[in-house]
Amino acid sequence: MAAIKTKDLTIKYGAFTAVDHVDLSVEEGEIFGFLGPNGSGKTTIIKALCGLLKPAEGTGLVLGYDCATQAAEIRQRVGYMSQNFSLYQDLTVNENMEFYAGVYGLHGKYFKRRMDEAIALTHLEPYLERRAGRLSGGWKQRLALACAFIHEPRLMFLDEPTAGIDPVARRDLWDLLFQLSGQGVTFFVTTHYMDEAERCGRVGYIYLSKLIAFGTPDQLKGLPEVSPAGTKRIEIITTQTSNAFLLMKSRPYVRSSTIFGQAIHLLMDEQVSLDQVKKDLLDGGFGKTELRPIVPSLEDVFVTLTNALKEEV
Amino acid sequence: MERDDRDRTRTHPLTGMIPVLRKEAIHIRRDPMALFFTVLIPVLQMFMIGFAINTNVRNMPTAVYDGARTQESRRLLNRFINTDDFEITSYVDSETRLNEEIIAGRAKVGIKIPPDYSRRLLAGDTASILILVDGSESSVAGEALNVANAIALRESIERAMSVSAVRQTLPVEVRPKVLFNPDSRSANFLIPGMLAVLIQIMTVMLTALAIVRERERGTLEQLYMTPVRPLGLMIGKIIPYAVVAFGELGLMLVFMRWFFKVPIQGNILLLLLLTIPFIVTMLGLGLLISTRAQSQQEAMQAAFGTMMPSIFLSGYIFPINTMPKFFQIISGLIPTTYLIDIFRAIILRGAGFSSLWKQTLILSVMGIILITVSSIRFRKKTG
Numbered sequence: 079m080a081a082i083k084t085k086d087l088t089i090k091y092g093a094f095t096a097v098d099h100v101d102l103s104v105e106e107g108e109i110f111g112f113l114g115p116n117g118s119g120k121t122t123i124i125k126a127l128c129g130l131l132k133p134a135e136g137t138g139l140v141l142g143y144d145c146a147t148q149a150a151e152i153r154q155r156v157g158y159m160s161q162n163f164s165l166y167q168d169l170t171v172n173e174n175m176e177f178y179a180g181v182y183g184l185h186g187k188y189f190k191r192r193m194d195e196a197i198a199l200t201h202l203e204p205y206l207e208r209r210a211g212r213l214s215g216g217w218k219q220r221l222a223l224a225c226a227f228i229h230e231p232r233l234m235f236l237d238e239p240t241a242g243i244d245p246v247a248r249r250d251l252w253d254l255l256f257q258l259s260g261q262g263v264t265f266f267v268t269t270h271y272m273d274e275a276e277r278c279g280r281v282g283y284i285y286l287s288k289l290i291a292f293g294t295p296d297q298l299k300g301l302p303e304v305s306p307a308g309t310k311r312i313e314i315i316t317t318q319t320s321n322a323f324l325l326m327k328s329r330p331y332v333r334s335s336t337i338f339g340q341a342i343h344l345l346m347d348e349q350v351s352l353d354q355v356k357k358d359l360l361d362g363g364f365g366k367t368e369l370r371p372i373v374p375s376l377e378d379v380f381v382t383l384t385n386a387l388k389e390e391v
Numbered sequence: 392m393e394r395d396d397r398d399r400t401r402t403h404p405l406t407g408m409i410p411v412l413r414k415e416a417i418h419i420r421r422d423p424m425a426l427f428f429t430v431l432i433p434v435l436q437m438f439m440i441g442f443a444i445n446t447n448v449r450n451m452p453t454a455v456y457d458g459a460r461t462q463e464s465r466r467l468l469n470r471f472i473n474t475d476d477f478e479i480t481s482y483v484d485s486e487t488r489l490n491e492e493i494i495a496g497r498a499k500v501g502i503k504i505p506p507d508y509s510r511r512l513l514a515g516d517t518a519s520i521l522i523l524v525d526g527s528e529s530s531v532a533g534e535a536l537n538v539a540n541a542i543a544l545r546e547s548i549e550r551a552m553s554v555s556a557v558r559q560t561l562p563v564e565v566r567p568k569v570l571f572n573p574d575s576r577s578a579n580f581l582i583p584g585m586l587a588v589l590i591q592i593m594t595v596m597l598t599a600l601a602i603v604r605e606r607e608r609g610t611l612e613q614l615y616m617t618p619v620r621p622l623g624l625m626i627g628k629i630i631p632y633a634v635v636a637f638g639e640l641g642l643m644l645v646f647m648r649w650f651f652k653v654p655i656q657g658n659i660l661l662l663l664l665l666t667i668p669f670i671v672t673m674l675g676l677g678l679l680i681s682t683r684a685q686s687q688q689e690a691m692q693a694a695f696g697t698m699m700p701s702i703f704l705s706g707y708i709f710p711i712n713t714m715p716k717f718f719q720i721i722s723g724l725i726p727t728t729y730l731i732d733i734f735r736a737i738i739l740r741g742a743g744f745s746s747l748w749k750q751t752l753i754l755s756v757m758g759i760i761l762i763t764v765s766s767i768r769f770r771k772k773t774g
Contacts, residue, residue, distance in 0.1 A: 128616050153618045164613035166414065168421045173414070180410030181617045235616075 079142060081106045081233050081264040082127060086136030089126050096122040098287040099136065109255060109265040111278030113380065119287045120268045124235045128152060141233055154182065157231035161238035163222035167211030171202055171221055174210050175228055182229035196224040199254065216247030223254065233264045240269060252277060272377045283380050290383050298379045303386060305374060309333060312352065314342040314359070315368040325362040336381060343378060407619030411627030415601065419631055429597065430639055433589035437643055440585055441578050441651050450478040451531060454498035456489045457482065461509035467520070467546060471502065476538045489523060499525045500535045512550070578651045583734035584707035586643050587727050590636055591673050591701055597632040598677030599690040607686060621770045629674045636670055637663070656741030662734065665747060668754040669730040675761030682768040701727040729754050
């Protein structure tokens with residue numbers, strides 16, 4: 079059974095369509111990465127799936143419950159962690175967890191067991207009596223996860239869980255997610271980080287309220303829209319990135335170009351050889367360059383898809 | 392399995408109430424400064440208002456220009472002194488100086504007895520005296536004029552009668568007796584009203600802030616995603632603040648009784664009981680504000696906004712029956728009006744429930760309407 083399945087899901091705020099006929103399916107135990115620019119409808123979909131917003135059209139099934147009519151059943155079984163770790167700063171770590179445990183109606187032995195499990199999982203033991211407001215970002219995030227996970231949900235929505243967190247804490251969180259995912263928990267994670275998207279089982283990309291890409295990272299990289307017939311992708315490594323970038327942009331055979339640190343990614347006509355490119359660079363005064371063909375990164379995928387859509391509009 | 396227990400639990404309208412209540416109580420306890428100020432500030436206000444406001448006029452500083460300097464003029468001045476309303480602070484020797492005393496603010500009242508006062512009296516003519524009153528303080532002016540007129544009237548009548556020599560006593564004498572507040576003390580009149588107004592500030596502000604604070608920090612959004620139901624959330628949040636408000640009321644009653652010496656004529660339990668519908672109404676108002684306000688600042692401003700009509704149109708300071716009809720209608724829509732009525736009735740007049748059921752009923756209806764409206768709005772926001 080799919081953990082989440084939507085069909086033509088459409089959400090409107092008055093005249094504005096925030097989510098436009100979205101078809102999604104997330105398998106149980108999967109980590110699903112949901113990407114898209116700010117304001118494209120990511121949080122709106124989460125709210126709808128938790129029954130906070132009524133769909134104007136279409137349906138959404140969450141753990142088999144209809145999100146339009148069975149919000150209570152859904153909320154009892156899913157966990158939600160918002161982008162700003164909604165903790166009570168003046169409550170201690172322990173009190174925050176107890177509060178959420180209470181809200182989900184845990185009691186007796188089960189309450190105790192879950193508290194212990196959540197603490198063990200997140201290693202919060204040494205901080206139990208500390209006020210949440212005095213924790214560092216990474217620990218706040220762990221506490222938020224512990225609170226969202228206290229009732230042993232089978233599905234968790236994480237809305238930009240790693241925004242504003244240092245790389246080490248980010249890595250730690252993902253390790254935790256994989257650990258839980260291994261136990262069968264499904265994750266619906268929104269993020270802006272491409273490296274995180276690459277770690278997801280499947281990803282969806284939403285742009286201007288529409289889901290424009292959906293599949294495994296490899297499937298998306300192989301999409302014909304991303305690598306149109308007669309084109310190839312190459313990477314140029316040079317020390318003078320910006321100047322070389324401007325030169326390449328002006329070449330007629332270059333369809334699009336992006337800078338990644340010391341590298342330039344080009345989408346270019348297939349029949350033009352790497353030697354030709356190398357020669358153009360040499361003529362432009364860029365002697366020390368390295369060229370190699372590459373597969374598109376997820377970022378390439380999303381940039382290409384977004385640009386294609388922009389041209390349509 | 393234990394886990395399945397949870398899957399079978401059904402949510403009910405009050406789901407989440409107990410955890411929210413417990414959490415809110417921790418918030419209150421965690422911030423002793425905030426609690427201290429919420430409790431202390433109304434008490435301080437009570438002291439400031441209780442001491443500073445005195446609308447009764449006593450010992451008005453009075454300047455005298457006695458142009459006559461006769462036995463009759465002294466007798467008249469003595470009448471003024473004997474009332475306790477006037478305190479002669481200076482004797483001057485011209486009408487100009489009399490004016491100056493008032494302009495300079497050294498005297499509120501000036502009495503001018505013309506040089507021909509006694510002569511005219513004895514000749515059987517009308518002797519006029521001039522009373523100058525500083526009108527910049529209306530309560531002083533009104534009181535001074537009333538008393539001066541009364542003194543002059545009495546003096547005239549006694550004189551008229553002594554001339555005719557038929558009787559030596561006045562035919563009719565009014566001996567006023569003020570019921571319920573025998574000394575006409577402002578404190579007795581003001582403090583019961585003040586209690587109502589201070590409770591309003593506290594409850595409206597505390598509830599509005601408690602919810603808006605969660606919205607500001609994003610925790611409300613998180614709560615919406617949990618099985619907590621709107622009613623459970625609201626009631627769980629309201630109860631701790633209602634308890635604080637009641638504690639505050641008790642504290643202020645103690646100060647009122649033992650410090651300002653305002654005796655409580657009626658039943659204090661009845662007073663506390665009849666406060667409940669008012670507190671419910673105010674908590675509803677706070678909730679209503681919280682469904683609109685986006686920031687704590689907005690909530691605070693809105694809470695203060697509700698204060699103005701409650702102070703000026705509730706009968707707390709200005710009597711309602713002297714207001715224009717339009718404002719009388721408005722004052723009838725303000726919950727505080729009814730609580731002030733109840734407080735004054737119980738504290739000053741010792742009234743029982745039989746004469747207060749109407750106010751209680753109105754407050755209860757208002758409370759039910761406000762709580763319902765705000766829950767509906769709140770639920771709409773929750774989705």
